Amino acid sequence: MERATRIGFLLLSLSLLLQGIRVSSTSPSIQINKEYGESVTARTLKQEEDHTHKVHCSRERSRAAWKIIDEYLMPFVEQEQYQIPSGCRLHPDNDLFRDQEQHKVHVDFSEWRCGYCKKIFRSEKFLDQHFDSRHSNLLNVSNGKCLADLCVALHCDLVMDSKLQKSKCNPAAAARNRHICESLADTCFPVNKGPSASRLHELFLRQFCDAHTCKGKQKPFSRGGRKKTSVLYLIFSILTLMLLPIFYLIVYLYQREMKSGVQNFKRISKVGRKTKSS
Template sequence: MSSRREAMTKTCWDLRAHVLISLALVLCLSSFTACADKFRVSEERQRQLQEEKGRVHCSRSRSRTVRAIVSEYLMPFVKDQKYTLPKTCRLHPDNDVYHEQEENMIELRPMQWQCGYCKKIFRNQGFLDLHFDNRHSEKLEPSSNSCLADACGALHCDYYNSLSSKPQIQATCKLAVVEKNRHSCEVLANTCFPADHSPAAQRLNHFFKRQFCDAHTCKKKLKIFPSGSGINRNKSLIYALTLFTVIVLAIFYAILYLIKRDTNLLRKGLRRASFRPPCKVQKE
């Protein structure tokens, strides 16, 4: 009886030992899994931080708007003065983080764009933008002053984008924002066109402030881009007028040709009639 009790006690202790060992193994396994997950999350976080560090935080669309404004409302006047933007100017192409990629963005025809690096074809510009971000990010050269989108406030990007919408949206004038944009605009004018650099730079400095900076005010309504566009925005109208002129000239010369041809035929007929011998009348 005593030996049987001892055997049962030993069995109970063995079961307890197995349970404790199993619990210890489960705890160790859970701890190991948690550590592995924590390490994996930490590694993933480090990878994300590395990607964030190398990623360019600059709006491509707003940079494109600034580029369009500069190309249309500034550079034609700069070229007229035979002036070259200094490298210190934020609007210089070398200070545009997307400049090289934009040069390799080829519009073959409407709804068809091509990557200049790998020659792939895309249905719209948005897909090509994503392609550049994912496949050709090494072509970017980010620097502290390379984001053209930062000049959006100074150069009236929102107004420029609203030109295509009817009616134009009238935003509430906020004095703090206006003063900040005016200051940024004047800094651009003074760094891109130093007044003491040359007579051309002085003229362009005044032009830039009149074209872009003076409208940054809440006191009175001033026209934005008062000097207008340096290039003709109505290219389609020019093409239509050119085509109309060509058609009118073609019709005019066709009518002239027909008149000349009929005149020549009439002259030949008269000439033949004059040389024809008179008909003799037979007497009965």
């Protein structure tokens, strides 16, 4: 009996030993596969992070700033035939998103096309997301400046939200924004660079900087901006161009009909005279 018990104990120990060897032989492969899977996942995430370059600059506010520059400043710059210095923050080359904005093709109300890869999107928002995810490598991050940083001087909030509620004026913030605005005028339009620069310097102060105050009711863009063609005027002009040829055609046909009638009347008169004389 005691001998049988020893034999059973030895068999049980041998079985446990074999199971331990089997587990130890398979566990390294499991560990290797696990580590390999984790490394592939980490590599994929890193590639995605490298592919999507995050730029800490608001595209929407930069677009609003450029809209203000183009509408309320550039018409006067073009009129003076003035070349904005490259060191001026308002220069188009210093806009981080300028090249991408110029590669937007607005085909229709619900169709926007990427000028780089020709992909089509149903709204500008999706095209912006496409630029951020696929063409962020084309951004000139080294030289390009964030135009949104100038929004405090250019009154972007008025353009982005026409229903902006009036808030209590902060004298310290108004003074800081006016200082930024005046610095732009000094850098972009130095008064010692000639009459054109001097006039534009004065205009920039009146157009943008004077409104940065808590005294009085100074409004930005007091000198006006680019003249916009009215939609009604455009429709009226198109209709006029379409109807004008028709009007001339009717006048021509009427005159020809009148001449034909006069000739017929003369023939009838001549025939009547001959009949009476006979």
